[in-house]
Amino acid sequence: xxxxxxxxxxxxxxxxxxxxxxxxxxxxxxxxxxxxxxxxxxxxxxxxxxxxxxxxxxxxxxxxxxxxxxxxxxxxxxxxxxxxxxxxxxxxxxxxxxxxxxxxxxxxxxxxxxxxxxxxxxxxxxxxxxxxxxxxxxxxxxx
Amino acid sequence: xxxxxxxxxxxxxxxxxxxxxxxxxxxxxxxxxxxxxxxxxxxxxxxxxxxxxxxxxxxxxxxxxxxxxxxxxxxxxxxxxxxxxxxxxxxxxxxxxxxxxxxxxxxxxxxxxxxxxxxxxxxxxxxxxxxxxxxxxxxxxxxxxxxxxxxxxxxxxxxxxxxxxxx
Numbered sequence: 316x317x318x319x320x321x322x323x324x325x326x327x328x329x330x331x332x333x334x335x336x337x338x339x340x341x342x343x344x345x346x347x348x349x350x351x352x353x354x355x356x357x358x359x360x361x362x363x364x365x366x367x368x369x370x371x372x373x374x375x376x377x378x379x380x381x382x383x384x385x386x387x388x389x390x391x392x393x394x395x396x397x398x399x400x401x402x403x404x405x406x407x408x409x410x411x412x413x414x415x416x417x418x419x420x421x422x423x424x425x426x427x428x429x430x431x432x433x434x435x436x437x438x439x440x441x442x443x444x445x446x447x448x449x450x451x452x453x454x455x456x457x458x
Numbered sequence: 459x460x461x462x463x464x465x466x467x468x469x470x471x472x473x474x475x476x477x478x479x480x481x482x483x484x485x486x487x488x489x490x491x492x493x494x495x496x497x498x499x500x501x502x503x504x505x506x507x508x509x510x511x512x513x514x515x516x517x518x519x520x521x522x523x524x525x526x527x528x529x530x531x532x533x534x535x536x537x538x539x540x541x542x543x544x545x546x547x548x549x550x551x552x553x554x555x556x557x558x559x560x561x562x563x564x565x566x567x568x569x570x571x572x573x574x575x576x577x578x579x580x581x582x583x584x585x586x587x588x589x590x591x592x593x594x595x596x597x598x599x600x601x602x603x604x605x606x607x608x609x610x611x612x613x614x615x616x617x618x619x620x621x622x623x624x625x
Contacts (some may be wrong), residue, residue, distance in 0.1 A: 361509060389510070392504060432581065
């Protein structure tokens with residue numbers, strides 16, 4: 316896990332794995348948030364704050380499960396922030412066309428480093444789909 | 459990463475008059491809304507420190523110093539109007555609220571902070587201008603000494619507007 320967030324880019328570690336299980340695809344999104352940093356949770360303490368949201372380009376999700384946030388009191392008279400720190404696992408289940416071999420998507424989040432709040436960021440991700448038997452050439456006439 | 463060097467303002471510099479749009483897209487010129495004293499307040503919706511300060515800043519700056527012609531001009535940094543307007547809508551500000559969508563103007567007021575881009579370093583900053591648009595006081599976000607009631611800004615304004623030395 317990186318020790319310091321890149322304050323110029325504000326990027327965190329994003330690692331996505333996808334597994335085909337029968338008709339569904341199970342997805343696990345792992346976020347590695349540098350020590351001393353946090354990102355706002357999926358349901359922040361204030362509606363002006365930016366929620367962490369994972370979106371999928373080619374998966375029709377039936378469920379996306381975000382972890383419980385941790386509380387962070389800034390001591391500035393606001394309700395405690397609801398944040399994610401360290402390693403965060405977001406799980407999703409859905410269906411995708413049987414021919415696809417990888418999922419793509421985006422994660423949006425707003426990070427804070429030790430001495431600065433940073434603007435919202437978006438990172439795209441790609442994950443190969445493990446397991447199952449994806450159809451390599453679903454439309455032979457097109458080959 | 460390439461860093462663009464721009465000249466930035468400091469205390470004693472006279473700010474070039476500028477025009478920025480408000481939330482309705484109307485161009486507002488600084489000199490048209492400035493007072494004998496003007497506080498520029500740089501903010502963004504996603505900054506919780508700004509949200510903590512937001513309920514108090516207009517009272518502490520404009521109302522408290524109403525008899526000394528102190529104006530507040532809020533500048534939202536690098537957010538689209540439909541996002542930025544959530545701040546005045548939420549906090550009921552009546553002061554000018556301008557949108558620096560590109561962040562270009564705001565970065566000219568940013569402090570040099572190692573590892574921080576100017577558009578980040580300027581968030582939650584207070585810059586006090588006199589009637590010639592000369593910078594007389596600045597303060598930037600310090601998380602360890604943050605005070606939502608902007609006590610140090612109020613002290614500086616009291617000192618400046620009463621004619622005491624600001625040295």
